[in-house]
Amino acid sequence: MQTLYDLTREAMAAWLADWGYGRYHANRLWAALYRHGGDLSGLRADLHARLVAETRFALPQTAVAQTSSDGYTRKFLLRLHDGQTIETVLMQFEGRDGTPRTTACLSTQVGCAMGCVFCATGQMGFVRHLRPGEIVAQVLFVNRQLPPHSEPLRNIVLMGMGEPLHNYENTMTAVEILTDHHGLAIAPRHITLSTVGVVPGIIRLADEQRPFRLAVSLHGATDAERQALVPPARRWPLAELMAACRYYSKKRQRRIFFEWTLIAGQNDTPAQAHALGQLLRGMQAHVNLIPLNPTPGYAEQPTGETAVKQFQAILTAYGLPSTVRQRRGIDIAAGCGQLKAATPGYAA
Ligand code: SAH
Ligand code: SF4
Numbered sequence: 387m388q389t390l391y392d393l394t395r396e397a398m399a400a401w402l403a404d405w406g407y408g409r410y411h412a413n414r415l416w417a418a419l420y421r422h423g424g425d426l427s428g429l430r431a432d433l434h435a436r437l438v439a440e441t442r443f444a445l446p447q448t449a450v451a452q453t454s455s456d457g458y459t460r461k462f463l464l465r466l467h468d469g470q471t472i473e474t475v476l477m478q479f480e481g482r483d484g485t486p487r488t489t490a491c492l493s494t495q496v497g498c499a500m501g502c503v504f505c506a507t508g509q510m511g512f513v514r515h516l517r518p519g520e521i522v523a524q525v526l527f528v529n530r531q532l533p534p535h536s537e538p539l540r541n542i543v544l545m546g547m548g549e550p551l552h553n554y555e556n557t558m559t560a561v562e563i564l565t566d567h568h569g570l571a572i573a574p575r576h577i578t579l580s581t582v583g584v585v586p587g588i589i590r591l592a593d594e595q596r597p598f599r600l601a602v603s604l605h606g607a608t609d610a611e612r613q614a615l616v617p618p619a620r621r622w623p624l625a626e627l628m629a630a631c632r633y634y635s636k637k638r639q640r641r642i643f644f645e646w647t648l649i650a651g652q653n654d655t656p657a658q659a660h661a662l663g664q665l666l667r668g669m670q671a672h673v674n675l676i677p678l679n680p681t682p683g684y685a686e687q688p689t690g691e692t693a694v695k696q697f698q699a700i701l702t703a704y705g706l707p708s709t710v711r712q713r714r715g716i717d718i719a720a721g722c723g724q725l726k727a728a729t730p731g732y733a734a
Contacts, residue, residue, distance in 0.1 A: 495548025
């Protein structure tokens with residue numbers, strides 16, 4: 387059965403043309419899905435009836451919804467049509483001018499094949515890729531969770547469960563749908579894709595001139611240190627990864643965000659900060675430092691505040707801007723690397 391959210395506007399027009407409906411109907415269907423809250427009842431009765439009978443457009447069901455104690459973060463465990471579950475996070479920040487800013491953190495896979503040792507998604511292993519429509523539906527879903535009359539969601543990070551460049555085609559189709567001017571119209575500069583460092587994917591993003599922002603998870607500045615935390619670093623050594631990043635920067639004329647999960651005694655020493663500084667020197671880069679969030683399968687501790695400041699000061703000396711990621715939603719396991727599917731039988 388065709389899921390409507392899997393289709394780009396062009397694909398939807400082609401598919402309705404097969405049914406004998408022209409552009410006018412395709413445009414109205416698109417607007418109904420992405421501008422009018424999924425209400426298809428205004429479409430021509432025969433088309434409406436056929437869509438109801440032959441396609442899928444229900445949004446995922448919420449199995450569990452949790453709100454962090456500070457009220458800023460909400461996490462939703464969503465049940466997909468085959469019973470698999472994913473997590474989507476809605477984060478509220480106060481913008482610089484005091485206006486609230488809402489960001490959704492989307493999943494791209496059920497589980498993840500990459501196996502990073504400190505990540506709850508990696509610890510659960512790979513189950514399956516998400517379809518484009520399952521990525522898009524997370525945005526439609528969270529939009530409905532916003533208070534009435536609030537601004538629709540404008541910021542997206544592809545940093546939930548899964549490795550987006552391991553599910554390249556579906557993720558790109560989803561981004562095309564999310565950014566479509568006649569639909570949700572999310573600005574590409576408000577979308578950030580985070581990758582563990584899938585080199586062929588980074589090169590492809592550059593060649594295809596994909597307009598969103600790119601974040602690359604590093605965590606180690608030597609191959610040995612990185613491989614201990616991030617198994618795919620064996621397949622794509624740092625020299626290859628950095629060459630791909632430089633290629634991307636040159637082609638896209640954009641800076642890259644580099645993520646570094648700070649783990650006490652593992653990758654937070656001054657020597658390691660210097661190694662990172664040397665690795666990124668001369669690049670258009672911004673480093674996001676993420677003190678380790680707890681996960682069931684990894685016993686190490688996050689770096690303390692003083693060591694974080696020291697690490698940051700060393701990066702500054704190399705001319706590298708950096709930000710320490712605000713710790714949000716940890717009490718409901720909605721922080722970076724804490725997302726996972728429901729364990730069998732849970733919240734059934
Ligand atoms: N698969 C992609 C995107 C999802 S993970 C990637 O790995 O980049 C998003 C970010 O959270 C990554 O930088 C990841 O390394 C980081 N992360 C994973 N587990 C974490 C944990 N327990 N604490 C802090 N950050 C973590
Ligand atoms: Fe997968 Fe990213 Fe988690 Fe690594 S950190 S296991 S790539 S989701």
